[in-house]
Amino acid sequence: MTVDGEAVRLKTEADEPGWEVDPDDEWGLAIIATVGRQLKLRREAVGMRAAEFGTVVGYGEDMVYKIESGKRIPRPEFLDRADEALGAGGLLSAMKEDVAKVRYPKKVRELAQLEAQAVEIGVYESHSVNGLLQTPDHARSLFEAMQPPYSPDEVERMVAARMARRSVFERAPAPALSFVQEEAALRRPIGGRMAWRQQLEHLLEVGRLHNVVLQVMPLNSETHSGLDGRIEMLKFGDGTAVGRSDGAFNGRPTSDPKQLRVLELRYGTIRAQALSPGESLAFIEQLLGET
Template sequence: MTAVEAESGRVEGEADEPGWEVDPDDEWGVAVITTVGRQIKLRREAAGLRVPDFGRAVGYGEDMIYKIESGKRIPRQEFLDRADEVLEAGGLLSAAWEDVKKVRYPKKVRALGKLEARAVEIGLYECHIVPGLLQTPEHARAVIGAAQPPYSPDDVERMVAARLARQSVFDRDPAPALSFVMEEGVLRRPVGGRAAWRGQLRRLLDVAQLHHVVLQVMPTDCETHSGLDGRIELLKFDDGTAMGRSDGAFNGRPTSDPRQLRILELRYGTIRAQALPPRESLAFVRQLLGEA
């Protein structure tokens, strides 16, 4: 499954992180994690286990146990499974993962992931970065880690894992039609170092071989460019509805208005026509990889 496993599984780069902080603005997430933490605490106390003893039994420090029980930390699946075993919960704590996994990523990312999971067509023009759906873990970590002011290490890993989890869209059946247009300058920038850069270029070539994916490059020497206003995203659904968003239109807000969507579709279609054809785009990426 490329760089990411199924939504219910572990994501590369996540293994060293015992959990993530709960976003206080995510009301549903807070409710879920608080309820799970309370259940763990009640069962621990009923079993007569002090926090230090329970922590040693499950392999976590006292501070982490307190955070999970108070609903301030999102537990990993391994923690829930181990807690279920130690507290003899009969599978009830392990089963809580079904709810926890739905709120482990930021609220905005979950909303976007739901839309992408429904879409039958996804079109994306990116002018500053490689699209998140195409990023390798190393590239995503470098991009997110370069933000100023910087994110905490925990937040970086959470955002990387969330970005990679969205890539499950490539494994859907039936597969959605996916098209991407990226700037030449973006592909030339060795974000994360040369090794990470080479890995990202190889990832682009691999994805472009999929029958439902079209990848194009906008050359720097293009004299007419209709994407100078910024990023464009278009999603179409099987019920005939659609959603679009552009940095340079309608205040950057998502829109489903048919008239506004026509404008975005016109811009995106023009950008695709101005970009290199798919075959030439792949040849360009291969050339870059040879130079990397």
């Protein structure tokens, strides 16, 4: 079937047009409930049953009810097709902006907001490639390996959320970004050999950006100041900062100046103990050649 001359594939329940709503996100729940209510009012105003509407836009009746009741977050293409099918004159399509604000889990949105405001970000990552540095296939493989398992729908939602955070590399003015990665995390072929090669290639690409410093902590380092786990620090234009470490202050984010100085000391020491940026890129190139 077609909508506006384009073929529309009838979808199964497994790939329906929506994401699960975060039950702890009150703001997001309110927005999605409002969007769903507007969809239902428009549909009923033109005298179209849910099953008929679902057929027109290419989705199942059950999913139409879920979106209208605020139980699922509609995808952008669903709102565009609904706008056309219901003759809404762009009002439903305009809701994509509101939906985009809540399409990702609350914790991910909050982190992305902090990253978008930071003028400086420093991360030491011990067990995996940092989320800002991951490729889609690498991230997908990590989410698929988690226990208890995510549904396929949630995996794709989390991958999309992680990829959206990479907009930090496109900001102007560019923030200062530094990463220290454990060698062991770079050697693990997450997602298979091809995905692993693509991840290493992406690290080289990012590591060559003018505002990025990428370093590797080699396995032959007998000891270093990051053995307690991940460290993350974000600094803002007004002089404030927030930091977190797996091995300090119960792993909770902190803005306390004394605690931030401790994290800064640890992170500075880790950077001094790691390979230099030039040595790190050469190491990744060598590792890529071995794959």
